Amino acid sequence: MFTRFEKLSRRASELKNCFYCGAFLPAISGEHIFNSSWGSSYKDKNLICCQCNFSFSNSTDKAFLIYVQAVMNSWVFKGERHQKVPKIVLENEYFLDQGAKLKLKQPLIEDEILPDESIKSRLTFNSKSEAKRWTEGDGMATWLGRPPLAEEQEQLKKIIIETQLDRTDAKPQPISYQLNLREQYRSTAHTILKCLAFFLPEWVQEDLTKPIREFARYDKGDWRTFAIETKELFPVAEQATKHLGLGVHQNSVEIYWNSSTKMVVGVLTILNRVKRSVVIAQDYSGSDSILYVVEGTHGSNKPPDSVFIEFDQKQFPLPLFSVQYFSSPNNIYQYFHNELATLMGIYYPIDAITARLMQEIEKNNKKNLKLDHVSLEEYLNLFLSFLLDLGKVTGTSVDMTKARSKLIEYGFANLAHQHIGKLYTDPDVESLMTLAFEGAVKDFHAGVISIG
Incomplete structure (x- = not known):
């Protein structure tokens, strides 16, 4: 099926002129490939000129701030532009401190x-x-x-x-926001074009990409002609996330060249939570292929990596993706309102309690590397606290007796009988803990451990 699968070298230095305005390169200051407010840190002076860089930083770069702040707050990390983990200001008398507190x-x-x-x-x-x-x-x-x-x-x-402390976080909260979809899609196009420039500089300068370049830089054209919803048959970002284990600590771009639809489509994924797709070029003819670019958000200043995949059209006759344009303005804004409501109402608080669980597990691991009955009980209570918080998020009352029984049944009984004295990093110990946790969460969603 694959006729080519390789890791591409970085070729941004081959660009002699800014691919937007034609100004000479390199620039005086570098441009982030993925926005620094999204947690990325690598800059390159060979992408665009300083004037074009400055124009994006004024408004376009702020378009995804509401999403980015929520993810960074819940997972307790900050981007290069944030002095500290962002706070979320709510409509009422509260704000959400780091970790959704x-x-x-x-x-x-x-x-x-x-x-x-x-x-x-x-x-x-x-x-x-x-x-x-x-x-x-x-x-x-x-x-x-x-x-x-x-x-x-x-x-x-x-x-x-x-007085006893009452913790009231870990549930959806009202929040004010303003969506600027036009700027979101300009930011999306700009990021995808930079990825092309970094690895395939000849492609970013082709006539086929001129409309998307003028839209991204000069806001020419209706954003709805570029904005699409895609369903990929090969969602490379999801597979890479599972393989690399970076989760929200990564940003990525997938670019699909597809002969059957005669389109080149770019898909931006921010912090593994927000996805936007744009049409990069129409009337494409050529081989079917994918460019996947990923950069971590750990402040390492390392440049992004990429792989390039080319397909044999005869062995793979189906299109690589399906495309849906957004319809009326009312439907468009309702779609994105629902998306943000889902992120803030479900994913955001669940991210926070998941991050908290992981932090507590790491803290426990440092206290005692070997499994004993005391530490086993501590782990059990961590999982029970997570299920209790999950109930708060979803409005479900959890029967803690049932939840405890299920955790013991799915793995903790075996750990207590056969694995005392082993290291927490032992594959058998990690596997049983994971099975117990996943089984209990599955029972939670099935209503097995709920009250009533």
Whole structure:
């Protein structure tokens, strides 16, 4: 089926002029292949000129910010442009701190007038230390309208010490956002063109790519003529994600040359969560092939890697992808509204609790490399906490007794009886833990461990 399968060398230095405006290269400053706000760090001065680079940074580069901030917040990492892990500002009095931890923008005071005309107050803080500072500082005095008495301060401090913490994150939260789809697709086209320039510089300068270049750089043409939804028969990014294990810590581009549709189509995947597809060229004639480009988001400054795959059309007569253009404006915006609602309402909180689980597992691994009954119980409780949080996200009440029983049945009983003393990195131990976790999650989705 494959007539060619090879890793391509980097050839950006062969470009002598900016493929947008024709200005001489190399530029004074480098351009990221994948946007730095998406976590990428590699720059190259041989792609586009400084003026074209600056034009994109003003507005187009910000188009995916809502998506990127959500992924980085939930998985607790930052891109080159972020000083720290992004916070998500909500419509109400809360914001989401790193790891989707729900926090108040400021202390919340709710006063309720009772039938006897007395006032019942409910005070909410992010932490006991914040509550203590509020009590000892100006906060309590402002609330009372006078300096607090010493006994009032001491009584409130006593209540704070005795109060049980209530963690209310790990569930969907309301958020304000504004979608600029035109700029999203310009950013998509720009990134895909840079990948072409980096590995196949002759292709990015062809007349076939002139319309997409003018759309990306000068906003010429209706974005809907370039924006498409694709269904690939060979989704290389998904296969590479499973193989490399990078998950959200990667950005990638797939470019499909397809003779049956006479199209060249580019697919951008940002942090393994957001996907956008554009038509790079029409009236294509030639061999069927795929260029796959991937770059990690670990701040390594390493250039992206790529593979090029060419197909034998006789052995593979089906098209590599199917294409669907977006229809009316109302349908378009509803489609992307639903996409963002799904990301923020389901994937975002699940990402957060998954990242938290992985962090806790790594922390446990460092404490004790060998499996014993105490650490086994700690792992079991981590998985139970995850299932409980998953229930909060989906609005499902989890029967913790059933969940515990299933985890024991699917692997923890075997671990306790046959694998005590083994290293956590032992393949048998890792395999049984994975089976137990996957089995319990499957039962969760099937309603086996839910209440009622």
